[in-house]
Amino acid sequence: MSFKDIFSEWIKTIELGKKWYRFRRSPLSMIGLIISLSTVVMAVFAPWIAPYPTHAGFFTDFKNATQPPSWQHLFGTDEFGRDVLSRTIFGFRYSLMMAAVVLTLVVPTGVILGLIAGYYRERWIGKLIMRIADIFIAVPPLVLALSVCSLLTPSAFHAMMAVSLMWWPWYTRLLYNITSSVKEEYFVYAAKVTGASSFHIMFKEIFPNAMGAVLTKVTLDVGWVILLGASLSFVGLGAQPPTPDLGTMVADGAKFLPDYWWISLFPALAISYVILGFNLLGDGIKDAFEG
Amino acid sequence: MNGEPLLEIKDLHVGYKTHMGISHVLNGVHLTVHKGERVGVIGESGSGKTTTMKSILRILPSNAIIKKGEIVYNGKDVLKMSNEELLTIRRKKISMIFQDPTSALNPLFKIGQIMLDIIKYSYNLEEKDAKEMALKALKEAALPDPERVFDSYPFQLSGGMRQRVCIALALIGERELIIADEPTTNLDVTIKAQVLNLLTDLVKKKNVGWIFVSQALGAVRENVDRVYVMYAGNIIEWGPSEKVFSNPLHPYTQKLLECVPKLTGKEFAKGIRGRIPNYFHPPSGCRFHPRCDYIMDNCKKNIPEPVEVEHEHFVSCYLYHRR
Amino acid sequence: MNAIWKYVGKRILYIIPTLIGLSILIFVLSRVLPGDPARMAAGPNAPDWVIEQIRHQLRLDKPIWVQYYYWWVDLFHGDLGYSIYTKRSVTVDVIEYLPASLQLIFLAAIFEILGALALGIIAGRYAYRLPDNMVRVLAYIGISVPSFVWGLLFQLVFASLIPLFPTHGMYSYGTIPPPRITGFSLLDALLSGRIDTFVDILWHMILPAFALSLGAMAQDARIIRAGMVENTEKEHVALVRAYGIPERTIFSKYILKPSLVPAVTVMGMDIASLLGNAFMVELIYQWPGFSRYGINVMLNKDINGIVAVVLVIGIIFAIANIIVDVVVAYLDPRIGRRAS
Numbered sequence: 001m002s003f004k005d006i007f008s009e010w011i012k013t014i015e016l017g018k019k020w021y022r023f024r025r026s027p028l029s030m031i032g033l034i035i036s037l038s039t040v041v042m043a044v045f046a047p048w049i050a051p052y053p054t055h056a057g058f059f060t061d062f063k064n065a066t067q068p069p070s071w072q073h074l075f076g077t078d079e080f081g082r083d084v085l086s087r088t089i090f091g092f093r094y095s096l097m098m099a100a101v102v103l104t105l106v107v108p109t110g111v112i113l114g115l116i117a118g119y120y121r122e123r124w125i126g127k128l129i130m131r132i133a134d135i136f137i138a139v140p141p142l143v144l145a146l147s148v149c150s151l152l153t154p155s156a157f158h159a160m161m162a163v164s165l166m167w168w169p170w171y172t173r174l175l176y177n178i179t180s181s182v183k184e185e186y187f188v189y190a191a192k193v194t195g196a197s198s199f200h201i202m203f204k205e206i207f208p209n210a211m212g213a214v215l216t217k218v219t220l221d222v223g224w225v226i227l228l229g230a231s232l233s234f235v236g237l238g239a240q241p242p243t244p245d246l247g248t249m250v251a252d253g254a255k256f257l258p259d260y261w262w263i264s265l266f267p268a269l270a271i272s273y274v275i276l277g278f279n280l281l282g283d284g285i286k287d288a289f290e291g
Numbered sequence: 292m293n294g295e296p297l298l299e300i301k302d303l304h305v306g307y308k309t310h311m312g313i314s315h316v317l318n319g320v321h322l323t324v325h326k327g328e329r330v331g332v333i334g335e336s337g338s339g340k341t342t343t344m345k346s347i348l349r350i351l352p353s354n355a356i357i358k359k360g361e362i363v364y365n366g367k368d369v370l371k372m373s374n375e376e377l378l379t380i381r382r383k384k385i386s387m388i389f390q391d392p393t394s395a396l397n398p399l400f401k402i403g404q405i406m407l408d409i410i411k412y413s414y415n416l417e418e419k420d421a422k423e424m425a426l427k428a429l430k431e432a433a434l435p436d437p438e439r440v441f442d443s444y445p446f447q448l449s450g451g452m453r454q455r456v457c458i459a460l461a462l463i464g465e466r467e468l469i470i471a472d473e474p475t476t477n478l479d480v481t482i483k484a485q486v487l488n489l490l491t492d493l494v495k496k497k498n499v500g501w502i503f504v505s506q507a508l509g510a511v512r513e514n515v516d517r518v519y520v521m522y523a524g525n526i527i528e529w530g531p532s533e534k535v536f537s538n539p540l541h542p543y544t545q546k547l548l549e550c551v552p553k554l555t556g557k558e559f560a561k562g563i564r565g566r567i568p569n570y571f572h573p574p575s576g577c578r579f580h581p582r583c584d585y586i587m588d589n590c591k592k593n594i595p596e597p598v599e600v601e602h603e604h605f606v607s608c609y610l611y612h613r614r
Numbered sequence: 615m616n617a618i619w620k621y622v623g624k625r626i627l628y629i630i631p632t633l634i635g636l637s638i639l640i641f642v643l644s645r646v647l648p649g650d651p652a653r654m655a656a657g658p659n660a661p662d663w664v665i666e667q668i669r670h671q672l673r674l675d676k677p678i679w680v681q682y683y684y685w686w687v688d689l690f691h692g693d694l695g696y697s698i699y700t701k702r703s704v705t706v707d708v709i710e711y712l713p714a715s716l717q718l719i720f721l722a723a724i725f726e727i728l729g730a731l732a733l734g735i736i737a738g739r740y741a742y743r744l745p746d747n748m749v750r751v752l753a754y755i756g757i758s759v760p761s762f763v764w765g766l767l768f769q770l771v772f773a774s775l776i777p778l779f780p781t782h783g784m785y786s787y788g789t790i791p792p793p794r795i796t797g798f799s800l801l802d803a804l805l806s807g808r809i810d811t812f813v814d815i816l817w818h819m820i821l822p823a824f825a826l827s828l829g830a831m832a833q834d835a836r837i838i839r840a841g842m843v844e845n846t847e848k849e850h851v852a853l854v855r856a857y858g859i860p861e862r863t864i865f866s867k868y869i870l871k872p873s874l875v876p877a878v879t880v881m882g883m884d885i886a887s888l889l890g891n892a893f894m895v896e897l898i899y900q901w902p903g904f905s906r907y908g909i910n911v912m913l914n915k916d917i918n919g920i921v922a923v924v925l926v927i928g929i930i931f932a933i934a935n936i937i938v939d940v941v942v943a944y945l946d947p948r949i950g951r952r953a954s
Contacts, residue, residue, distance in 0.1 A: 025310070028754075135635035139928045142890035143908075147640065147920050150912030151647040227760055234762050234894055235909055254766055254898070258774040268763040276758035350852045382858035389853055397850040399871050399946055408867075409857040444947045460857065 010208045022288040029284025035277030036222075043092040050086035056244045066260045076262035078253065084263060088270045091246040094156065094239065095274060098229040099222045101160045102167060107218060110168035111210075114175025115202045121180055130176060133169035141166040142231055149237040156239035159232045163225060174217060178210040212289035220282035223275035230271050246271045296363075297468060297500050298324040298347065298385075303360030305342055305351065306570075313356070314570035316342050318524040318578065319594070320360075322502075324468060329494060329501040331511035331532060333547070334521035337567045340504045341390065343521075344472045348381055365467075382413035386461035387470040388490075391477045392453035396445040402429075402456055403441040410463060424463060432459035433489050451482035458490060468500035476506065483507075487514075508551050512536045517603075520544045523568055523578040525594070530604030540606040543579050577608070585610055618943045625939055629932045633925070640924040641685060644917040645678050654915040655698035671696060672917070685921075695918030699911050704922040707907060712926065713797035714784065715896065715903035719888050721819050722826035726884060729831040730877065734838025738873065739865065741843045749835060756832025761887075762894035764825035769898060772821060779821045782900040786814050822899040826891055830884035834877050841873030848872075875946050878938060885934040889927055 023029050047053045061081030069076045075084035117129035136144070141163075148162035182188065183206065191205050230247030232238030239245035241252065246267045253264025305317040316339045324330050332340050345351045347362055349369060362369040364380060372380070389395035397405065406425040410416060416424065422441070429437035432455040445453055454474060461469050474490060475483040487507075491514045494501045505511050511518060511532070518535050520528040520543070528541040539545045546563045565582040568574050574581050580590040589595075589609050597605045598612060652668040653660070666675075672695075673681045688695060694704035737749035759767075773781040784799060785791060792802040792811055800819075803812040845851060846869055854868050855861075889905075896906040904926070911919030943949045 131631070131635065134632045135639055138629075138632050138636045139924055139931060140886035140890035142893065143924060143927050144640070146893065146908070146912055147924050148643060148647070150915060150920065151644055151649055151917075153649065223758075230760065231762065231890075231894055235897060237909075237912060250763065250766070257766065258770050261770060264766060268760075268766065272755075272759040272763060275760070276754060279754065279757055345852065348856045350855045352847050352852075378858045378860070380858075381856055387853075387856045389849060391849065394849040395853045397848075397854070397868050397872065398948060399875070400868070405854070408859055408863070409854070412859055412863075413857070446948050457853075460853075 006203060006207065010211050019288040023284050026284055026287065028280050029287070032277055032280025032282075032284055035273060036219075036281045039092050039274050039277060040096065042089050043096040046090045046093045050083075050089040052083040052086040053090075055082040055086045056090040058242050066256070066263070068260075069262055075266040076260070078249075078263045079256060079260070084249075084266050087244040087249060088246070088267050090244040091249060091267060091270060092274065094243060094245045095226040095229060095271070096222075098156070098160055098163070099225040102164045102225045103218055103221060105164040106167040107171055107214070110171025111175050111207075111214065113168070114172040115179055115207060117172060118176040118179025119183060119198065119202050119206070121176075121183075126176075129172065133172045133176075136166060136169040137173070142228060145228060145232060146235065146237050149232055154232075154237045154240060156233075156243055156245065159229055159238035162232070163228050167221075167225070170221075171214070171217070174213060175210055178213060179206050182206050182209045212285075216282055216286040216289065219278055219285055223278035223282070226271065226274050226278075295326060296323050297326045297328075297365065298322070299361075299363040300343070300347070301361040301363065303343065303346060303362065304358040305339075305346055305360075306356050306358060307352070308354045308356060312571050315573055316524045316570050317346070317360075318573065320521070320524065320526055322519055322526065322529075324500045324502060326467070327498045327500055328517065329503065329515040331515035331518040332502060332504045332521055333506065333508060333511055333518060335547075335567055336506070338521045339524040340521055341472055342524075344387065344470050344502065344504060347470065348385060348387055349377060350387075383464060384466065385468045385470065386463070386466045388454075388457050388461050388472065388474045390473040392450060392457050393445070393477070395457060396453060398445055401442060401444055402448075406441070406460065406463075409460065413464065425459075428459040428463045429456070431462055431493070432456070434459065450478055451486060454478060454486050455489070458486070458493070462493065462497075466497075466499055468502070469494065470502045470504070472504045473506065475510075508536075508548065520547070523573065524570070525578055525607065527579065527608065528604075528606045530601075534601060534604045538601070538604070540600055540604070540611065541579075541608050542583050542585055542610070544606075618940065621943055621949070622936060622940055625936050629936070633928055633932060636928045637685075637921070637925055638682070640921050641682055642678065644921050645674070645681060649915060651698065651915045651917045668698070672698070694922040697911065697916050697919045699914040699916040699919055704918050707919065708904070708922060708926055709797065711902065711904040711907040714799065714901065715892060715905055716930075717798050717800050718819055718823055718896070718901060718903060719826070719892060721816075721823040722888055723885070725823055725827035726831045726834065726888070729827065730834035730838060733831070733835035734842070734873075734877070735870070737835065737839035738842025738846075738869075741839070741846070746839070749839065753832040753836045756828045756835075759828070760894075761825050761829055761891035762898060764828050765822065765895045765898040768821045768825050780818050782898075784815055784818050784902055785811070786818075789814055818899075822895045822901055825898075826888055826895050829891070830887050834880070834884060837877045837880060838873055841876050842869055845869045845872050871945065875942060878942050878945060881938045881941075882931075882935040885938070886931060889931060 042049055046056075050056070059080065059082055064077050064081040065079050067073055067077040067081075073083050073085065075088060078084055078087070113129050113133070117126040117133075120126040145159075145162040145166045148165060149158055152158040152162070179202075188201060188205055191201050196205070229238055230245070230250070233245045233247035234251045236251065239248055241248055249267035250264045250271070253260065253267065256263055300320060300322040303317050303320040304315075306313045306315045320339065320343050322330070322332070322343070332343070334340055342351065342355070346357065347369065351357075357370060360370070364384070367376070369377065369380065396402070403422070403425065406428070407418070407421050410421040410424050414421070414424070426437045426441060429440055434440050434452060434455050440448065440452065440456065448456065458474070461471075471490060475487050478486060487510055501515075503511060503515055515532050517530065518532045519526050520535065520541065522543050528535060528539070528544050535544065536548065539548050543563075550562060563582060568578055568581065574591075576589070576591045576593050577583070577595055580586050583590065587609055595607045595609045595612065597607045599605050600611055652665050652672065652674060655668055656665050669675050673684055685695065692705055694708065696702070697704045697707060700707050733749045733752065737746045740746050769781055772778050780786060789811060792799060792806045792808055795802045795805050799815050800812060803809075803815060851864060851868055854864055859868075892903065892905040893909060895901070896903045897909060900906070904923070907919075908923040911923060
């Protein structure tokens with residue numbers, strides 16, 4: 001039995017068509033889906049979509065510096081003469097990459113720890129895991145992430161590591177709560193009586209019940225991880241210039257407020273756009289699963 | 292039946308708006324209660340009993356739509372009443388005991404807080420007098436230590452005690468009609484009888500009008516004067532309790548009574564084939580026809596007019612039209 | 615009441631080991647992660663013996679458990695360690711900067727609670743109608759736009775373009791700060807009878823506090839609204855309606871109270887977002903607070919400063935969460951009593 005089997009079995013049991021029908025009914029969910037997909041498309045095809053792909057990194061053209069928005073530069077240009085629109089499109093790439101890396105590291109770790117903690121709730125191992133998770137949650141995630149980033153050398157990669165280190169306990173908690181309650185259900189007793197192994201019960205009997213909640217949380221978290229990453233780089237402890245990171249761009253442009261407002265405003269709107277998209281999408285998925 | 296009618300429901304149609312369309316639950320319900328009369332309503336879960344009862348006090352959920360009908364109380368239509376008149380009915384005339392005492396009592400307020408609020412709005416009393424009235428009602432509902440109950444939150448009481456509190460609420464003041472909507476369904480088997488005896492004794496003692504909605508057919512048979520049988524939003528048979536129970540006419544009533552397990556019999560209780568219809572697209576004509584063993588052509592087309600088969604015993608079924 | 619206090623006591627007992635764990639976590643991270651704070655403090659051209667001296671001063675030349683042991687010894691003497699950024703004890707820094715942050719966060723919390731109540735109640739009262747839809751749109755905007763974007767936007771619009779509010783700082787130019795009595799400048803201004811200074815400080819706090827509050831406000835408004843819509847259809851509402859309690863009382867008492875419980879329950883998360891977002895907002899408005907101090911010690915790799923910042927915020931967060939628990943237990947009698 002592999003995770004692929006669990007997944008395909010789960011797909012069969014959830015009646016995807018019905019979920020999709022429920023999801024489609026709400027216009028807000030559809031807007032969320034469209035926004036999220038559009039950011040993914042921009043991130044993947046950034047070099048082809050951006051009008052000036054070379055402007056993403058080291059590039060200077062002081063003659064064209066701080067141009068206000070025009071047909072040539074829809075979002076204007078920054079203090080080095082770089083096209084803000086192109087850099088914003090590349091910004092999606094960094095933001096979504098951050099979310100992807102963090103969630104790939106965090107979700108499996110957090111989920112497995114949560115399953116174990118919930119299943120062995122009365123034993124020392126369960127208590128220990130939850131105690132450790134509580135320690136990481138004892139402080140707002142941004143504060144610990146900032147500290148870890150500062151102790152390492154600030155960079156986009158270290159920001160991802162720092163955020164991952166802070167994020168797993170939320171999944172552990174989620175799975176712990178679900179496992180603790182599902183554990184008492186009759187089908188789990190039935191599996192136990194038939195002699196199923198703990199591993200089988202945890203992953204095949206209990207875990208599928210948490211899939212909807214995990215999927216919802218992952219979707220919502222794409223937005224929140226992007227926000228956290230942008231916050232880190234806004235403060236100067238995340239990705240460093242000239243990386244076209246949205247947070248860095250906002251902080252960078254803030255120096256030129258109010259005169260050259262477009263340098264920071266458009267990347268700021270772009271951050272809000274991604275978060276909005278994944279929030280609407282996440283709410284839609286949640287309603288489709290719960291409704 | 293003697294006496295003047297206290298409550299008369301006529302041709303009531305109620306539906307619910309949902310995202311799947313309108314569910315047409317009540318399909319022309321009628322019901323009459325005379326002064327001091329005890330009336331039973333029986334039928335499967337989901338047949339619209341609670342919807343009918345909630346219509347009387349106009350406390351239906353917000354997505355309910357009353358499409359048609361009259362609910363005449365003492366000569367006035369409740370559905371057309373002004374807000375003040377309606378409040379008077381709710382405060383002084385009719386009271387209701389809900390099915391599930393756990394969900395019917397707000398968990399965040401003490402019993403006393405809820406009772407005082409109700410009494411104050413109904414009778415304009417001082418705090419002290421209101422409390423006295425509340426304690427008297429709790430005592431009447433056979434609650435030991437009313438002071439303690441008054442000062443408790445619902446979660447600190449047992450299910451049976453909670454329902455006694457609801458009975459106490461229904462007894463406050465001099466009501467003319469008490470509606471008991473499956474008052475014992477959600478209670479433990481061991482206290483069902485206690486609560487039911489308390490309720491029936493009080494109703495007899497006070498000589499108030501009573502609508503007793505229940506699935507406990509035995510309890511209904513013993514404690515009411517007349518009984519109405521409800522199926523899928525229709526009253527399909529009604530009459531004096533003894534006659535309906537000893538000589539059920541409608542095929543549904545016959546089946547329903549067969550469902551009761553008998554201690555003496557050798558057979559198991561029988562069920563009824565099929566289930567309550569989908570209210571989004573209810574069956575045409577008699578709503579029971581898809582489950583009926585005696586189905587005729589007419590059944591699918593029209594709703595049968597009631598026929599008085601024996602004195603004051605009516606049935607809505609084409610089987611009795613032939614005679 | 616007694617039961618509630620017992621419950622609070624239990625919560626405090628639970629939180630203490632967590633905070634000790636947090637101290638170990640951040641202490642170990644600050645000593646183990648690569649990077650040389652001593653060199654950072656001494657500057658790039660400092661001779662080796664200077665760096666050695668700083669290492670010795672910070673006890674970085676000793677094993678980590680010894681360092682941690684001495685950290686506790688110092689803590690019992692009221693010393694959080696030497697700051698290589700401010701060149702003095704971190705304790706002094708905390709006392710100096712913390713009150714400014716706390717008063718800003720306190721004002722933000724007031725905005726958040728009032729705004730969430732107003733928006734949530736309006737949306738719940740007029741559910742599925744125009745006001746509800748407007749609040750829904752506002753809430754989505756509030757949730758999606760980061761607090762630092764609000765901060766910049768408000769600064770741009772309400773301070774630069776339309777000069778209604780000051781752009782940054784705590785006092786207007788030329789204002790002499792009130793004598794330090796409590797450390798909370800607002801309170802100090804009041805205590806020394808300087809109403810104009812009080813108003814001046816408050817004026818400087820409006821924009822940052824508002825920017826800080828919006829995210830949590832939007833989230834809570836949605837939760838209150840959802841609670842009201844759910845509770846309106848509850849059987850217990852049908853009961854009080856059946857007994858003739860007027861709609862106004864039903865709404866403001868029997869529907870509102872249960873709807874507030876889930877909103878208050880997530881308030882702990884809101885406080886987390888306020889404490890975190892204060893880092894960016896204080897930076898934007900150059901607010902002389904603890905979060906801005908935190909950024910400075912972080913940018914300077916001041917390990918004692920970083921440990922102190924994390925722990926102080928951890929303690930504030932813990933206290934705030936316990937207050938939230940008390941309020942929830944007060945609103946919902948089932949909590950705490952049932953547990954015991």
